[in-house]
Amino acid sequence: METLSPASIQVQTVSKQFGEKVVLKDITLSVPRASIFGLLGPSGSGKTTLVRMIAGIDAPSSGDVHVLGQKMPQLAMLSQIGYMAQSDALYAELTAQENLAFFAALYGLKGAKCKQRIQEVMALVDLSAHLKKQVSNYSGGMKRRLSLAIALLHEPSILILDEPTVGIDPVLRKSIWQELTNLSQQGTTILLTTHVMDEADKCHQLGMIRDGVLTAVGTPGELKQATSTSTIEEAFLVYGGAGA
């Protein structure tokens, strides 16, 4: 079924450099509609740089990124994309509700629909009881959860999540993964980065990045088979920890 779906995200020979420093080299990958694609790689390998370009926050030095057939970056695509950055972009002096209302306004969500979505996403991240609390009083994990709620607010067809479950406890992590799985079954395409191996195992496809190079792409099963390993952690070590 997945193989017949057209790609929602298409990255074609993308390279990125900052000054003299080459951070990504000739990355080509595609993410089919309604699938969950996980990017795995050691710290500093270029995952955030890549997802920022897919989200349209930064532009490649060379190569192209297309999302839903549209060349990125493109302002008009923002309404179709939910992006959760690694560092939380929240207004600490405002309450969670005010933060959500601010982003809802950016996305053109209004009235009863807006109110309903705010309730839904806050329930999803188990923050309903803290809607009126000022964000400066939130813990780190609560801020991550609020950031995820904001990314989901406008029901985007593309979700781009940079380490979405860092600082989130195992019970809530499980329910968030259940929701991500539900969303993908309903047609949402999800691209995320993770360092958590049991999360990687839940992705439909994984891309391994090392030193700005995509060293392997495949299902968790394919990557384990290709490396003759029985866990993603071992496969990750083969792709990320050895060889050139």
Ligand SMILES: Nc1ncnc2c1ncn2[C@@H]1O[C@H](COP(=O)(O)OP(=O)(O)OP(=O)(O)O)[C@@H](O)[C@H]1O
């Ligand atoms: N604006 C920038 N200017 C210069 N160098 C940058 C910039 N942004 C990122 N880099 C460099 O690019 C490299 C890749 O960084 P990136 O944040 O993409 O890695 P990552 O795989 O997401 O790491 P982590 O898992 O720790 O989040 C790093 O060496 C980083 O220092």
